[in-house]
Amino acid sequence: MTRAVRRAAAGLAAAGAALALTAPPASAHTSLTGASPAQNATVAPPAQVVLTYGDPVQLPQVVITDAQGGRHESGAPQAVDNKVTEAVKGTLPNGVYTVGWRVVSPDGHPISGTYKFTVTGSAGAAPAPSASASASKASGRASGSDSSGWLWIGLIALVVVAVGGGFAWYRRSSGASGEK
Ligand SMILES: [Cu+2]
Structure with a gap:
């Protein structure tokens, strides 16, 4: 009798476990x-x-x-x-x-x-440089922003040199043609 009850209980537990494993969730959240x-x-x-x-x-x-x-x-x-x-x-x-x-x-x-x-x-x-980038720079968190600042200064210097050089060349060449 006790053995039969125990067996029945084990059977129920196994069935329950199988259901839990195979039954899809009632409503899964989306993805x-x-x-x-x-x-x-x-x-x-x-x-x-x-x-x-x-x-x-x-x-x-x-x-x-x-x-x-x-x-x-x-x-x-x-x-x-x-x-x-x-x-x-x-x-x-x-x-x-x-x-x-x-x-x-x-x-x-x-x-x-x-x-x-x-x-x-x-x-x-x-x-x-956005407000948040400046803020993170101020807090000393972003170490990369300092080097990018120097990169910008370098780029601007290059542009100034290139434009200045081009202007000097233009003046020279137009001056030369003016002497003709
Ligand atoms: Cu959900």
Whole structure:
């Protein structure tokens, strides 16, 4: 009798375990199934970022951040069915960007993630030192920003020398033709 009960209990436990392993969750939260620009893609400056999920999502949040921490999203993202669209502010300069997103799944669970893409072939100006970059420089956190500052000074000096040289050459050659 006790043995029979024990056997029955063991059988029930095994059945329960099998059910738990095989039954799909009643409502799984959704996941990101695609993105444009795609993860790790190298693209021309995009006008927008479009995130595609496995299910309709709500309350989207999207930030587009450059390597210096500057922000490049424009306005609030729009969620339509399973797609979230975030407009890009202006033309993205060349560089690596991080897309950070957060949405609420149909089951009510918030999910979030980040991915990177690279912009190339942009005619946009290189990112000016942003307020946040200056702030991080002031706090002494970013060591790279100091060297990039010297790089800029070097570039400007080169341009000044090139323009000055060109002007001197122009004056010389126009002066020479004037003597004819
Ligand atoms: Cu969930």
